[in-house]
Amino acid sequence: MQDDHNECAFIHIALSVTRCPPLAAKDEILKSHLHVHRRRATAIALLAVATFALTACSAGSTSTPSAGTCVPSTGKVNLTFWNWGTGMDKAVDLWNQENPDIQVELKTVPNGNAGTYQNLFNGLKAKTAPDIAPIEYDTIPSFRLVDGLKDLSQCEGMADASSKFVDWTWSQVSSGGAVYGVPQDIGPLALYYRKDIFDKYGLAAPKTWQEYYDDAVMLKAANPEYEITHFSQTDPNWFTGLLWQNGAKLFGTEGDKWKVTVDSAEAKKVADYWQKMIDQKLVSTDLQGFSEALNKAWDTDKVLTWVSAAWGWSTIRDGAPDTTGKWAVAPIPQWTAGGTVNGNWGGSSSAVMATSTHPYEAAKFILWLNSDPKAVSILIKESGIYPASKAGADDPQLAGGVDFYGGQKIFDTFKTAGAQVNTDFSWGPTMTDTYRFMADGIAKALAGGGTLGEALADTQTKTIASIEAQGLQVAK
């Protein structure tokens, strides 16, 4: 708020101002002082303008075109790999042991949205970006906008790599023959619920959203302190996962133009459903996602379910240890009885930055990291991810029951869920903006000042403006 380096200065000024007698200036001295001061001021101003001009001139846009070729480098290769989360070092160590000619140096960095994406954008401009970094599926278009990712389609092993990964993930990382990343993990949605409380009231896991609503009403009537779930304001990508499940297409393309359909009928249906729950106070409107207050609400039996991704299983386990053995996992409720559609929340791919000088080796490493059974096994164990690789879903670590969920084999549910995610969903080029417009609209709805439907409409208009501000064209 107040600059620390102003501190001393203004204390002195404060003291002097209180004591300084008024100046009685002599004309000649004043004139000569002014003369010198004016010269000095002009000199400083000229220096300043020169500095601006220099910095402004050097601010050009540098985009390295990502060539479609992929040739091996000669000699020993050192790759830099930025990653967030824990446990990647064990996988990297294994690779370094087995590949003395291609050594990977790992650097652990903060979460992508917590600053690493900004660092990568800056690094691409300054040519200090690493060779490899994780890029979440929804951020790939933002990087493509600055030509920041290498096209790996010509690299060895990429041609038949698609069959190794869950189908819809390949469509997330590739476009028109080009491949921008290798899928690493996914977050298919499922329903985490308090089996003990549901059993107490004779309720089975809801199979449709209508059942979910009825259960919410019933539970609220039984105990006013119960809330079926919280409605996160800071995780708009959770909400887009729900829209994804209902087949809403938020973005598309029409030739060279982008198409924005955030407020499509399918999206509005989901929005209206949750708005009804908010209006009837069936969901909590003051709990922020991943907050201490939410952990306490889970722990003290106030919030009873969480529609969340496969990776969410450890979040509840770590946040609400008092409820061990009381939760269970069920498939996500469907819009039509017997339906088998799903959405996704989160998940990332490994990508090669456009400034990398060793795309062949980098591609080799990320293909190994995300499809080799030994590597994927390490990632499951140490990083706690749910793998995008098909073989990874059959890893023995995912075969057993989990104590926190009463011994249920929860990963079987996730495996089915993962295969049901809609393949026809793509992201816009300015998701950071789209997400924040959505989160702002959700904040308004939770405060009672608007509806989720209006939030979608607002996001629609603002997203179009945001895309056009990037110089892109939007189809009307």
Next chain:
Amino acid sequence: MSLDHPVHFARRRRARPRIAPIAFLTPFMLPFLLIFVAPIGYAVVQSLQKVERADGLFGAPTTVWAGFAQYARAVNDSDFVASILRVLLFGIVQVPVMIGVALVLALLIDSQSARLKSFHRLAVFAPYGIPGVVAALMWGFLYDPRLSPITAGLATIGIDPNFLGPGQILWSIANVVTWTYAGYNMIVLYAALQALPGDVIEAAAIDGAGPVRLALQIKVPLIAPAIVLTAVFSIIGTLQLFTEPQVLKTITTNITSTYTPTIAAYSAASANDYSYAAALSVLIAGVSFIVSFGFLRLTARWSVTS
């Protein structure tokens, strides 16, 4: 009035190169220009640009001149305008309250009958030593209705405040800011009080002024310039409010991505909309300048002692 005299003066000065001033100024001027002035200039230049692209969904970008297009966009952005109004409202209430609290505390510690002066000075100043993020988080937990012992305690006597609600969150933030910076301002005012000439205080005492009259009618007018100064710096800081709302975002659902002007500029920069973010930053600086300059003008007669 001799016209020759100043010219002669200047000519003599120009003849001898003055190395000493330049030598002393350079170590300051160089980093100052590079780290302070140049980025501001760059931001101003950037705010006059926009991005155009070659054809295609991901066409190659080029930066072109756009005149005041980004500024027009900012002025038409109702969220940004709302954020400016929000911090102005915040400032109109919070700054007088905080300066008032700082003044009262400074007068109390400076008074004749104060005990344990050093302890009280330290205790009131201590919150300033806590990093802003930590303070905001701590207060967030004290505000959260599900976690806070304060709200639990108040609930037992029937009061149910919602510190994090949409209508209250701004004033909860004001409370955190006041708690953090009142001590800092108090120290400045206390230093000004210490610099007051002892004979004025003695004369007042001899004339029969009690401690309250001494404080309100003698001391306060004498340190008026210092009060104006702390107020100006507080106003400038308030208009750039960022840390507290940004941290409280993780605890309450009522803070949007354009809650304060600085958060709005930060959100634009995070979305790689640099020219727009630059324009917003320049506008924030402009508003800060106008408000603080206006305030100084308004209180000009109190800033100069006669």
